[in-house]
Amino acid sequence: MKSEIKTALIFGLIIGVIVVAISVFLSTYDSEFEVEQIDEKSERVIDKSKFKMAPELVGISHYLNTTHEELTEQIKDKVVLYDIWTYSCINCIRTLPYITAWNEKYSDDGLLIIGIHSPEFEFEKEPDNVQMAIDKHGITYPVVMDNEMETWKAFENRYWPRKYIVDHEGYIRYDHIGEGAYQETEKVIQKLLEERAASIGLQIASTESLVDIKEFDHTNFRTPELYFGYKFAQGRNQLGSSEGFNQNQIIKYSEPEKIELHKFYPIGEWKNLEDSMEMISDTGSIKIQFNAKEVNIVTANYANLEIFLDGKSLQSKYAGKDLQTENKITVTEPGLYNIINSQESSSHILEIKVSNPGFKIFTFTFG
DSSP: OOHHHHHHHHHHHHHHHHHHHHHHHHHHHHHHHHHHHHHHHSSOOOOTTSOOOOOOOOOEEEESSSSSSHHHTTTOEEEEEEEEETOOOHHHHHHHHHHHHHHHHGGGTTTTEEEEEOSSGGGGGGHEEEHHHHHTTOSSSSSEOOTTHHHHHHOOOOOOOOEEETTTTTTTTEEEESSOOOOHHHHHHHHHHHHHHHHHHOOOOOOOOOOOOOOOOOSSOOOOOOSSSTTTTTTOBBBTTTTTTOOOEEEEEESSSSSTTEEEEEEEEEEEOOSEEOSSSSSSEEEEEEEEEEEEEESSEEEEEEEEETEEEEEEGBBBBTOSSEEEEEOSSSSEEEEEEEEEEEEEOOOOOOOTTTOEEEEEEEE
16 A cells, blocks of 8 residues: 555656646746737837838929938938829819828927929929918928929829828838828828837827818719810810810810810910910910819919809809909919819809910819
8 A cells, every 4th residue: 555655646746747847838838929929019020021111312303491411311210201292283282281280290209291292284393383382381391392203203103192101210101192091191100100219219199189170072073184285185085176286386266166074175376285275365265064063273374364154254152262353363373273162063164264365274173
């Protein structure tokens, strides 16, 4: 019996040692697993191999609100929002209140916004014109003029507007085309600023509140943008006049017998240019049938314009924000002007009577 008791005691002791060893192992395994889980959530172990590095700013002709040297220093270790825009683009203009608000809200926490101004039209290459737009929209962050579209190409971009957000190590972590997704974009800014702070040992106030600005409500069925320049109009059936486009020629356009939806009809003598039409006759007009609640025109050179809707002088309920009187506007600086602004989308025939030769029109845009 004594031998059996001794054997049982030894066996029990061995089992106890094994149980303790297993417990210690499992405890160690759990602890290591927990540490790995924590590390995976930290910025240090984010796998960035799937992200592209942001390209350098290249081919910049002018620096506004900054200098080349200042921007080179500012950009180091910052979360950077690159906004590719051009100042006569209505879609770009609608995003600016959000971008300027983010600049004010997050610049002290490490966000740097850089406006990359990539022009659509020749007049947008003039620094004075861009500076006027910067002042008008309250832009205080750096704006670089990408007149030859070299930075545009470096980003492999094809759209206005477009936002890229780059983390403090230079990786592109977010990309959005066009308007909208403002809350999503701001949450990315917050996330990347938190990553930056953790990486460089800073404390920043955590915030979940988002910029509260009413977003423009687009009309689902609306007339597409209409281009007056023969180069821009290629592949688009938008000029309704039977005389058509004639490159760099002065054409006498007659009154149309009928007006089709989504087409424009110049009347009088107009010169066909690459990016616009220039009125040569002393007086002339433009007619379109459109469907939208908002109409904007992009123009250049001084002119007095008178606006008619469905053959009648424009009523106040349709008056655009840039009209000086109920149905008249004097355009001076090259850029975008809002001429129709209503609460509801509807279809109308619009006529613009022009009284000054030399007036240029580039596009109609609709909302």
